[in-house]
Amino acid sequence: MINKTSLSKLLITFLFFLGLSNAVLAQHGTIKGKITDAKTKEALIGASVLIEGTTNGAAADLDGGFVIANISPGNYILKATYIGYTSFVIENVLVEDGKETILHLEMQTDDIGLDEVVVVATPRKESERILLMDQKGATVIRESVGAKQLSMQGVSDAATATGKITGVVRSETSGDVYVRGLGDRYLSTTMNGLPIPSDDVDKKNIDLGLFDTSVIQNIGISKTYDPESYIDQTAGNINIVSKEFIEQFSIGLQGGFNSSVNPNNVFGNFKASPNLANSTATFYSRKYNLLDAMTRQSWDPAKGNAPLDYGISTIGGYEFKLFENPLSLFYTLSYKKDYNYTQGVYRRFNSNVLYSEFLDTESWTSNETLTGLVNLAYRFHQNHKINYNFLLVGKLRDNVYEQGRNGEGYKLDMDEISNSFFARDMNLKTTQLMVNQLLGNHRIADNQTLQWGLGYNTVAADEPNRIRNYTGFHNNGLYFSYRIADFENRKSSQEIDDNEINGYLKDRIAFRVKDNDWHxxxxxxxxxxxRDFHSQFVGADLRGTTTQAADVDNLSGIFTSESFTADKIKTLPEDVYNASLSALAGFVSLEFDFGKLDGNAALRYERNTIEVDWDINNDDPLREPSISRTYNELYPSINLKYELTDRHNLRLSASKTLTLPEFKEIAPFAYTSPNSTLIQGTPELKASENYNLDAKWEYYKSNDELISVAAFYKNIQDPINITSLTGGAGYLIYANTGEEANVFGIEAEARLNLYKSDNNELRLILNGTRMWLKQDLLEGYRYKDKTTSGLQGASEFITNASLQYENKKHRWQASISGNYSSDKIYALGSPKDATNRTIYYNDEIIEKGFATLDAVISKDITDRLSIKLLGRNLLNPQIELTQNVKDLNTEQETNYIVDSYKKGIKLQLSVNYTF
Structure with missing residues (x-):
């Protein structure tokens, strides 16, 4: 928690940097200009410009432009270099206080023939122009968003960044990213082309919100299958390209608040779990084991003050010489903490009968994220480059959830003598994720390049001491119902340890066919x-116990060593499962070029073996507690691109892919959410075979403008969905709910400059997706007259819009971005009685559509000091889950809200200082 002393220190630090900027920062100038070929006048992308005698320099962008900032006044010698061109030197370049020195450098080719020179242009893929050029030349249908665009739109993490791409939406309920209507299980996530692990037992993919934009160069989504990557990516692959060398050192501070914690009754009494006191900067130190914690650690929430968001970040880069070759170091480190409070309702129905109802749900959440990236890059003999990346992500989420404090909470299975029911869940989750990558790129001949990568990843994701309480109210006191099981008042722990080794080796050979380049x-x-998974429960058997006072904030006074005799504390055997995935693949692809028509045709062989064994309480005793499955097949793919003109492309792609069930979808462990919804794996789950077809038209209006329209179709055999379990309220499972599902969609995108001059630019980015989704339900999932449904998690309509303005003269930018996604299925329905399907069923739960709006304004005060004001979730929509329920007497259906909350408006001010 932030106390007054911490706030004072933060304020003093802010004022220090602000004062320093006014006193010192204005005493610097800037050199900017353009580098072109002296004869053709074409921009020399990637040409280097350096102030001699210093390490201060820049690389030319897509237009040949460059900027070197933060230069002390004086006269300098400037040197420009580019492979295949004679070095260009300008002497007596004058830099003055607060002024810009404008240059135009025209470089001459040297005397070496082009066939003797290997030109390696590697522009930094952060600007939208360079990414559009990359997208235009790619054979697969790919879209990317770069660091500069993310900064303009006030994006702070990778999850929010993906939502700026056509056909992509993030579910506010689950946190999953959906591409073209398909969610977590249909996606794959990589960093620099190598797989990275999930941080959550409930997810296949890592939480993209963990990737601060300070580590991101760009984010790309390949919506059609790339034969060089793993086959388990039907919706596409999200690839995070991490940042490399930047010659700078900067520090940033940020502060803000969430409107949801602003009211007096929340701001001054923000609740936290007792575990939070044992954590520091996302690292948790366990004080007691579970058995000792029953009586030695509090059962009541702690209280903190001033829940204000804050963060600090630093970025640095240096370049050295090692054996006369450049060795560069880049690092970034950031720590952020934010707070959120929600209130709403929670209901669950079973067979069209109300099972539980709470109209006063409350949730207090604090999130901490520590992100660090180190990149080492070494280039030698011009043709060889080795990269090492180390990524550390620490995440801590502390949550207190309550329902029924108002004395009106209802549960169908509570004793008749109870007036109402109260439940509280307090949990601290920690994740420590480490990614190690070693990447190599070697030009071993003029026509041959060898690329390789090795990765080693670890994840430790723990819930060290989760505290859950259930009690009823009776006669102004507390009553622990006889219908409450031994482990409903409990402390529990959960530990997940993942380890992964991965790698690739690719040989790329170029050759000529009728004057065209083939590969x-x-x-x-x-x-x-x-994966090693362990879960332990220690419960308190308080059945029939009563108290004189109804004080749910003093349960520690009840749960004492005196009241807990040996027979009152019970320990369940550990729930355990161990799992492994082994994948081995070989591929061959041919990239062909027939002039205006190019593309690739590929064949991939991949063998995947999944093994899971478990020892889980309450599992079916007749079921073998292990599975082993192997998927062994050839997967063809083809990607075609036809160049109608220099600015128009037509694309066509077809592929076959596979959707593997995840460990958590197979292992029959039932995880309880804070609001008491359970979700459990299904060992009988099948993999899904998928057939994909895509067509797209692209019009590149200019170097940074694009208009495109795409159509896509997917056929999914044995689709996997979340559905309600027959016979249980609030119980969800993973299941193959249909024989096949069909997805058809249309996408449209426009990136346009509405106005552009030397100093002003007004830009519009608009995209939308319309989808039609249908799956045929298997007999076991049909009820009333429902024989088909949509896909779980898929919205039929998605749109994103962003309006951006930049004033270059006065050095400020502003943007406003909006998103809308229509209704989506949160969980499919199911019958509860095979012979009375028209009466006894649970209908599907729908997450209602809603719109979001973000805005950001940034200003460069000087060459070194910049500020940014960000407003997020400005519309603050009510997020609702609804369900149709039939009255068993009148047979009339009513639509009920079964879950609802608001996230609040987040306002944030950040200050960045570059040394």
């Missing part, structure tokens, strides 16, 4: 991932 790619991929 053959041959390679292998390998990954081996393991």
């Amino acid at each position: 053959a790619n041959i390679g292998v991929n390998y990954r081996h991932k393991t």
Whole structure:
């Protein structure tokens, strides 16, 4: 928690940097200009400009432009270099206080023939222009958003960034990212082309919100299958390209608040779990084991003051010489903490009968994120480059959830003598994730390049001491119902340890066919991932116990060593499962070029083996507690691109992919959410085979403008969905709910400059997706007259819009961004009685559509000091889950809200200072 002393220190630090900027920062100037070929006048992308005698320099962008900022006044010698061109030197370049020195450098080719020179242009893929050029030339249908665009739109993490791409939406309920209507299980996530692990037992993919934009160069989504990557990516692959060398050192501070914690009754009494006191900067130190914690650690929430958001970040880069070759170091480190409070309702129905109802749900959440990235890049002999990336992500989420404090909470199974029911869940989750990557790129001949990568990843995701309480109110006191099981008042722990080794090797060979460049790619991929899962419950048997006072904030006074005799504390055997995934693949692809028509045709062989064994309480005793499945097949794909003109492309892609069930979807462990909804894996789950077809038209209006329209179709055999479990309220499972599902969609996108001059630019980005989704329900999932449904998590309509303005003269930017996604299925329905399907069923739960709006204003005060004001979730929509329920007497259906909350408006001010 932030106390007054911490706030004072933060304020003093802010004022220090602000004062320093006014005193010192204005005493610097800027050199900017453009580098072109002296004859053709074409921009020399990636040309280097350096102030001699210093390490201060820049690389030319897509237009040949460059900027070197933060230069002390004086006369300098400037040197421009580019492979295949004679070095360009300008002497006596004058830099004055607060002024810009404008230059135009025209470079001459040297005397070496082009056939003797390997030109390696590697522009930094952060600007939208360079990413559009990359997208235009790619054979697969790919879209990217770069660091500069993210900064303009006030995006702070990778999850929010993906929502700026056509056909992509993030579910506010689950946190999953959906691409073209398909969610977590249909996606894959990589960093620099290598797989990265999930931080959550409930997810296949890592929480993209953990990736601060300070580590991101760009984010790309390949919506059609790339044969060089793993086959388990029907909706596409999200690839995070991490940042490399930047010659700078900067520090940033940020502060803000969430409107949801502003009211007096929340701001001064923000609740936290007792565990939070044992944590520091996302790291948790366990003080007691579970058995000792029953009596030695509090059962009541702690209280804190001033729940204000804050953060600090630093970025630095240096370049050295090692054996006369450049060795660069780049690092970024950031720590952020934010708070959120929600209130709403929670209902669950079973067979069209109300099972539980709470009209006063409350949730207090604090989130901490620590992100660090180190990149080492070494280039030698011009043709060889080795990269090492180390990523550390620490995440801590502390949550207190309550329902029924108002004395009106209802549960169908509570004793008749109870007036109402109260429940509280307090949990601290920690995640420590480490990614190690070693990447190599070697030009071993003029026509041959060898690329390789090795990765080693670890995840430790723990819930060290989760505290849950259930009690009833009776006669102004508390009553622990006889219908409450031994482990409903409990403390529990959960530990997940994941380890993964992965790698690839690819040989790329170029050759000429009738004056056109063709390429053959041959390679292998390998990954081996393991998971060890442990869960332990220690419960208090208080059945029939009563108290004189109804004080749910003093349960520690009841749960004492004196009241807990040996027979009152019970320990369940551990729930355990161990799992592994081994994947070995080989591929061959041919990239062909017939002039206006190019593309690739590929064949991939991949063998995937999944093994899971478990020892879980309450599992079916007749079921073998292990599975082993192997998926072994050839997967063809083809991607075609036809260049109608220099600015118009037509694309066509077809592929076959596979959707593997995840460990958590197979292991029959039932995880309880804070609001008491349970979700459990299904060992009988099948993999889904998928057939994909895509067509797209692109019009590149200019170097940074694009208009496109795409159509896509997917056929999914044995689709996997979340559905309600027959016979249980609030109980969800993973299941193959249909024989097949069909997805058809249309996408449209426009990136346009509404106005552009030397100093002003007004830009519009608009995209939308319309989808039609249908799956045929298996007999076991049909009820009333429902034989088909949509797909769980898929919205039929998605749109994103962003309006951006930049004033270059006065150095400020502003943007406003909005998103809308229509209704989506949160969980499919199911019958509860095979012979009375028209009466006894649970209908599907729908997450209602809503719109979001973000705005950001940023200003460069000087060459070194910048500020940014960000407003997020400005519309603050009510997020609702609804369900149709039939009255068993009148047979009339009523639509009920079964879950609702608001996230609040977040306002944030950040200050960045570059040394």
